[in-house]
Amino acid sequence: MTTAPAVGRPVDRVDGRHKVTGGAHYSADVRPTDRAHAVLVGARVPSGRVTGIDTDEARQAGGVLAILTHENLPGIATQPPLLPSLAGMPAPGQTFFPLQDEVVHYSGQPVAVVVADTLERAQHAAALVRVTYQETPSVTTVAQGRDDAYVPDAIFGGFVPGRSVRGDVEAGLAAADVRIDATYTYAANHHNPIEPAATTAVWDGDQLTLYDATQGVAATQLTVAALLGLSPSKVRVLSHFVGGSFGCKAMIWAHPALAALAARHVGRPVKLSLTREQMFTSVGHREEQEQRIELGADKEGRLVALRHHKLSPTSPFDDWAEPSLGVASQLYACAHYEGVYRLFRANTMTPTFMRAPGEASGMFALECTMDDLAHQLGIDPVELRLRNYSETDPTTKNPWSSTGLKECYARGAERFGWHRRRPAPRSHRDGDWLIGYGMAAAGYPVYGPNNPQRARARLYADGTAVVQAATPDFGTGVATVMTQVAADALGLPWERCRFEGGDTALPGIAAAVGSAGAGMISAAVHTAAARLRDQLVAQAVADSQSPLHGADPAAVTVRDGRMMLRDAPATGETYGDLLHRNFLPDVEASGAWSPSPESHHYGMMTFGAQFAEVAVDPDLGVVRVRRMVGAFAPGRVLNPKTARSQLMGGMLWGLGQALLEANYMDPRRGRWVASGLGDYLVPVNADAPDIEVELVDVTDDIVNPLGVKGVGEIGQVGAAAALANALHHATGRRVRKLPVTIEDLL
Ligand code: MOS
Numbered sequence: 001m002t003t004a005p006a007v008g009r010p011v012d013r014v015d016g017r018h019k020v021t022g023g024a025h026y027s028a029d030v031r032p033t034d035r036a037h038a039v040l041v042g043a044r045v046p047s048g049r050v051t052g053i054d055t056d057e058a059r060q061a062g063g064v065l066a067i068l069t070h071e072n073l074p075g076i077a078t079q080p081p082l083l084p085s086l087a088g089m090p091a092p093g094q095t096f097f098p099l100q101d102e103v104v105h106y107s108g109q110p111v112a113v114v115v116a117d118t119l120e121r122a123q124h125a126a127a128l129v130r131v132t133y134q135e136t137p138s139v140t141t142v143a144q145g146r147d148d149a150y151v152p153d154a155i156f157g158g159f160v161p162g163r164s165v166r167g168d169v170e171a172g173l174a175a176a177d178v179r180i181d182a183t184y185t186y187a188a189n190h191h192n193p194i195e196p197a198a199t200t201a202v203w204d205g206d207q208l209t210l211y212d213a214t215q216g217v218a219a220t221q222l223t224v225a226a227l228l229g230l231s232p233s234k235v236r237v238l239s240h241f242v243g244g245s246f247g248c249k250a251m252i253w254a255h256p257a258l259a260a261l262a263a264r265h266v267g268r269p270v271k272l273s274l275t276r277e278q279m280f281t282s283v284g285h286r287e288e289q290e291q292r293i294e295l296g297a298d299k300e301g302r303l304v305a306l307r308h309h310k311l312s313p314t315s316p317f318d319d320w321a322e323p324s325l326g327v328a329s330q331l332y333a334c335a336h337y338e339g340v341y342r343l344f345r346a347n348t349m350t351p352t353f354m355r356a357p358g359e360a361s362g363m364f365a366l367e368c369t370m371d372d373l374a375h376q377l378g379i380d381p382v383e384l385r386l387r388n389y390s391e392t393d394p395t396t397k398n399p400w401s402s403t404g405l406k407e408c409y410a411r412g413a414e415r416f417g418w419h420r421r422r423p424a425p426r427s428h429r430d431g432d433w434l435i436g437y438g439m440a441a442a443g444y445p446v447y448g449p450n451n452p453q454r455a456r457a458r459l460y461a462d463g464t465a466v467v468q469a470a471t472p473d474f475g476t477g478v479a480t481v482m483t484q485v486a487a488d489a490l491g492l493p494w495e496r497c498r499f500e501g502g503d504t505a506l507p508g509i510a511a512a513v514g515s516a517g518a519g520m521i522s523a524a525v526h527t528a529a530a531r532l533r534d535q536l537v538a539q540a541v542a543d544s545q546s547p548l549h550g551a552d553p554a555a556v557t558v559r560d561g562r563m564m565l566r567d568a569p570a571t572g573e574t575y576g577d578l579l580h581r582n583f584l585p586d587v588e589a590s591g592a593w594s595p596s597p598e599s600h601h602y603g604m605m606t607f608g609a610q611f612a613e614v615a616v617d618p619d620l621g622v623v624r625v626r627r628m629v630g631a632f633a634p635g636r637v638l639n640p641k642t643a644r645s646q647l648m649g650g651m652l653w654g655l656g657q658a659l660l661e662a663n664y665m666d667p668r669r670g671r672w673v674a675s676g677l678g679d680y681l682v683p684v685n686a687d688a689p690d691i692e693v694e695l696v697d698v699t700d701d702i703v704n705p706l707g708v709k710g711v712g713e714i715g716q717v718g719a720a721a722a723l724a725n726a727l728h729h730a731t732g733r734r735v736r737k738l739p740v741t742i743e744d745l746l
Helices: 016-021 054-059 118-129 142-148 169-175 215-229 254-266 326-330 359-377 383-389 405-416 478-490 517-542 575-581 597-601 640-659 719-731
Strands: 036-042 048-054 064-068 110-116 130-135 163-166 178-186 198-204 205-211 234-239 270-273 287-298 301-316 337-347 428-430 434-446 453-460 465-468 495-501 555-561 564-567 568-574 586-593 603-617 625-631 690-695
Touching: 036 118, 036 254, 036 597, 048 110, 054 064, 054 118, 064 118, 064 205, 064 254, 110 118, 110 254, 118 586, 130 198, 142 337, 169 287, 169 301, 169 337, 178 359, 198 254, 205 215, 205 254, 215 234, 254 270, 254 337, 287 337, 287 359, 301 326, 326 337, 326 359, 326 434, 359 383, 359 434, 359 625, 359 640, 359 719, 383 405, 383 434, 405 434, 405 603, 405 625, 405 690, 434 625, 453 478, 453 517, 453 575, 465 478, 465 517, 478 517, 517 555, 517 586, 564 575, 568 575, 603 719, 625 640, 625 719, 640 690, 640 719
Parallel strands: 036 270, 205 234, 301 337, 465 495, 625 690
Antiparallel strands: 036 110, 048 130, 064 110, 163 337, 178 287, 198 205, 198 270, 287 301, 428 434, 434 603, 453 465, 453 586, 555 564, 564 568, 603 625
16 A cells, blocks of 8 residues: 655646636736726837827826826835846846836837726727837947947846856967857847736735736745835735746836836726737847857867857846856866857847746857867767766866766667768758758756745645645646645645645745756755654654554654554554544644755756757758757656656747747837737747657756756757757758748758
């Protein structure tokens, strides 16, 4: 009578039925009594000042409750600094809050908030607000800003230096047998989760409740509290269902605070939901960029020197770039290295995290250049990477906490059938189609939070348990896997456990970003649940009426809610017996976890390898992705079904990045050209090939208690490079831009 562990089983999502039957209520679905609706009016120029706002007509429209502009919106209390939300501090997406003065910094910047009793009336009135501007020249593209670039002290909220050096890159390049100098260009990308950002704000006296679509309820709470000058104890944030995010809900943008201010102003609950078009100007984006790689190697293909420079636009307020150089500087042994970020000020909002923020773009450049090197030297691309395998983290010389990279190469190559690849480009055909095989390496850091992650577990006398932690589930499956983690730690079947999250009233968890969620939340949940189990066992052995009385607690095991001696399973009792006998309706324990100091002495990275097969019509330039195989070593897999789903999603994003996703600034208007899913293309089922995910087992005792390294982003890293390398193999053409479009292949 033993229950198999729940961790590692492909348990269906506990919230799946709600999601597909309309039972899931998202932040904009909350309907407090008397709810009003706020609509944002965005600036129609990219730079300049508002010279007048005529609200007369809008005010007279039916149902209008308020029109807030810089002339009547209360000033914010403090503007918190920009810090990645994993830091557990206020996490504004940018250090600029709109509607404080008449200056316009970017197109789409909110210049008015219209509140009315229905959404339609608010939208109508918003269309009647007449704003006049004095426009000044704008800068929005790399072509315009290139000459004004500077090297910042730090990027990414201060966490990544603007320049990193090891060895002597110039000397290393000079000594190399082979040199490659290549420049890669990238269109900007926009997040398109199904659910646009939305907040419903409800005041009760001086107590504010926000229903917000967010990756971290505490991040929303702390940011809004700081902006409004409230104590965090007065702000509760709930986020029970979130319809996807991919980074655009990782930082806290202006709309939750605007919803709160609007609600206070009109004395009614207010819902503020961004339109799809506003999602392109309100929640950050992956910046347009250019990356140059200079690579030097010896005749055997071993890297000697790597110089990697990135140029990208940032906002007028913040030094932000996605950290594209990080993993690309860590993946291969290479003595001489220089990485430099160059930024220029542009009329855009501050860019932000987008799935595999930095790694997706940086590894595209590196892994396409590695493919060049393999081609030039006549070395198989997998073999080239094995020759450059690094036993330690080259940036620190610390050992890896665990790797699995070589196994990923081997298992991915085998599952893909890499041995069938003939090296010469254009050497595989299928009728009129040119067929190409390509591969790339993948890596994504294992981040840890810097504040303790907390959870609470409660067991009821009927043998069911509830485990709580503040984290929302924005589609990752975290509520499901935490049920499994709690069940195993408590010795209960997972069906008798329930996870509750998405509420700042629950024990605190940092925002789930940077693929850190599963690792840090499972650590907290495991710690709390194991402590509860230990507490129950201690109570049993101390209870003179328990069959376990006097036993060594270490000799007791729990299965199916029954505590028993490991060596004499007949001796024992259930949790329920213990609680009933002692008149206890429930027992509760809390737990907290922080990364161990020891972990700082290790390089911590999730590794993988990507393989892709493409078909290209040489007359039409049409590309069909036929197959993608990804092999990943993400540490312990809590649930192979949700993990595969995450990894496949990442690989599919890689397909989008490679072939479809692009937004461009119109330099004359200073506006994004695409503003919806009609002109911003994302992969749909018809674009999706057969995607196979191979999970490579690695044990990691360093990263966190369960050895979880994360699956949220690694699936995208290297996927676009594998596809571009496959396109080179198919056609002989090396396209160094993203996305690759038909005209690049004609
Ligand atoms: Mo993730 S793109 O760090 O939210």
